[in-house]
Amino acid sequence: MAREDNLKVGDLSRPLDAASPALPRAAVYGRPGVRQMFTSLQNRNYRWLWAGTVMSFIAMQMQMVARGYLVYEMTGSAKALGMVTMAAGLPMVLVSLFGGVAADRMEKRNLLMAAQAAIGLEILGLAILIATGYVQLWHLMVGSLIGGIAQSFNMPARQALVPELVGEEHLMNAVALNSAGMNLTRVASPAIAGALIGPIGVSGVYFVMVAFFFITVLTLLMLPKIGVSPSYQKRAVLSELADGLRYARQHPVIKGLLILELAFVPMAMQLQLLLPVFALKVFDIGASGLGLLWTFVGIGGLAGSLGVAWLGNFRRKGVLLLSSGTVWGGMMVIFALFSFQGIVPAALAFLLLVGLANMSFSATNNTILMSNADPEKRGRVMSMYMAGFGFQPLLAVPSGAIADAVGAPATILVVGALMCAAVLFVGATRVAIRNA
Numbered sequence: 001m002a003r004e005d006n007l008k009v010g011d012l013s014r015p016l017d018a019a020s021p022a023l024p025r026a027a028v029y030g031r032p033g034v035r036q037m038f039t040s041l042q043n044r045n046y047r048w049l050w051a052g053t054v055m056s057f058i059a060m061q062m063q064m065v066a067r068g069y070l071v072y073e074m075t076g077s078a079k080a081l082g083m084v085t086m087a088a089g090l091p092m093v094l095v096s097l098f099g100g101v102a103a104d105r106m107e108k109r110n111l112l113m114a115a116q117a118a119i120g121l122e123i124l125g126l127a128i129l130i131a132t133g134y135v136q137l138w139h140l141m142v143g144s145l146i147g148g149i150a151q152s153f154n155m156p157a158r159q160a161l162v163p164e165l166v167g168e169e170h171l172m173n174a175v176a177l178n179s180a181g182m183n184l185t186r187v188a189s190p191a192i193a194g195a196l197i198g199p200i201g202v203s204g205v206y207f208v209m210v211a212f213f214f215i216t217v218l219t220l221l222m223l224p225k226i227g228v229s230p231s232y233q234k235r236a237v238l239s240e241l242a243d244g245l246r247y248a249r250q251h252p253v254i255k256g257l258l259i260l261e262l263a264f265v266p267m268a269m270q271l272q273l274l275l276p277v278f279a280l281k282v283f284d285i286g287a288s289g290l291g292l293l294w295t296f297v298g299i300g301g302l303a304g305s306l307g308v309a310w311l312g313n314f315r316r317k318g319v320l321l322l323s324s325g326t327v328w329g330g331m332m333v334i335f336a337l338f339s340f341q342g343i344v345p346a347a348l349a350f351l352l353l354v355g356l357a358n359m360s361f362s363a364t365n366n367t368i369l370m371s372n373a374d375p376e377k378r379g380r381v382m383s384m385y386m387a388g389f390g391f392q393p394l395l396a397v398p399s400g401a402i403a404d405a406v407g408a409p410a411t412i413l414v415v416g417a418l419m420c421a422a423v424l425f426v427g428a429t430r431v432a433i434r435n436a
Contacts, residue, residue, distance in 0.1 A: 100383020186298025194291025244380030300355025329419030
């Protein structure tokens with residue numbers, strides 16, 4: 001049964017759980033330890049949000065495998081993979097900022113449920129088209145576009161909700177556990193999706209995804225209604241949007257992190273786009289092999305997320321952020337070098353390290369952003385972060401075309417080197433990030 005509390009939020013000193021003790025407003029730093037790795041899961045509301053996040057990510061990870069496999073089987077083109085991925089990314093660039101305004105001015109639980117239901121219906125429509133044999137590439141592109149619009153409202157609201165539920169002291173832990181849950185799905189879901197494609201087909205995998213999105217909506221019903229921050233002043237949408245952009249531009253830490261993300265993350269995500277090419281062409285290991293590649297990325301990501309959760313709330317998070325980014329790019333370079341030789345075991349090992357650095361970077365970046373943003377602007381700040389992710393698919397078409405021309409390993413080699421250069425440049429020129 002849904003909780004109908006109508007709670008005002010904004011003070012990070014008080015998590016929205018009656019069973020949780022009040023937390024001091026100032027950040028509390030402590031020693032790393034195993035006992036504090038799962039602290040945030042003691043919070044009832046956060047447990048439901050975490051469970052829903054895991055269900056949603058199971059479906060999303062299965063979709064990435066099934067959709068990538070279907071597109072490449074239909075077309076044999078990395079460029080086509082890029083086109084479908086770009087269709088999902090366009091709304092993140094164009095719509096995410098409005099999703100952030102919605103997250104700051106609307107009831108977050110209902111916004112999340114509407115977004116998840118929309119994604120589930122989109123997946124259901126594609127499942128029917130695939131099962132009946134009518135699916136075409138443009139159907140997958142339209143489906144990706146609809147899913148991208150829904151995610152543009154879903155992700156800012158979901159991320160802005162986390163600090164309101166757990167308070168500042170446990171924010172780093174909660175973000176890391178979110179990442180751990182996501183990577184737990186990356187360990188299992190791709191392998192399961194790859195294994196299911198044979199016996200039940202791509203359409204069967206899509207119907208399984210629909211069930212997971214339905215479960216996600218049920219978990220969100222267990223959350224309390226979350227009111228807006230008491231300091232929030234409702235104005236015209238465009239005025240609020242401009243206010244959020246101005247706030248981010250004037251905040252040295254937030255501005256620096258967003259610059260880093262725009263320069264770094266879109267390049268980093270090209271490896272995910274090209275994994276079907278590595279599985280089906282470079283290594284020739286088929287659908288189950290594609291699932292295996294995703295699984296090793298997920299194992300590394302799970303290890304990285306749990307490592308950050310183990311660290312707890314610590315000073316100088318910017319140092320971990322920059323070092324993780326450098327390792328991320330470096331491991332992609334080494335993965336590409338082994339891919340040239342077709343050495344699958346070594347490539348898998350470095351994919352694991354790619355996943356570890358990826359999640360260490362992402363969890364730390366999210367925590368610094370949310371802890372520095374004012375509560376009434378947090379949705380808009382996180383929407384700018386999500387908009388940066390939208391630029392990743394915009395690089396998908398040129399990246400896919402380059403991979404078709406020179407090969408996926410050469411493409412990822414150059415991308416990894418550029419990532420290292422980008423993070424080192426930002427680290428050298430942005431003191432605020434180093435000291436965050």
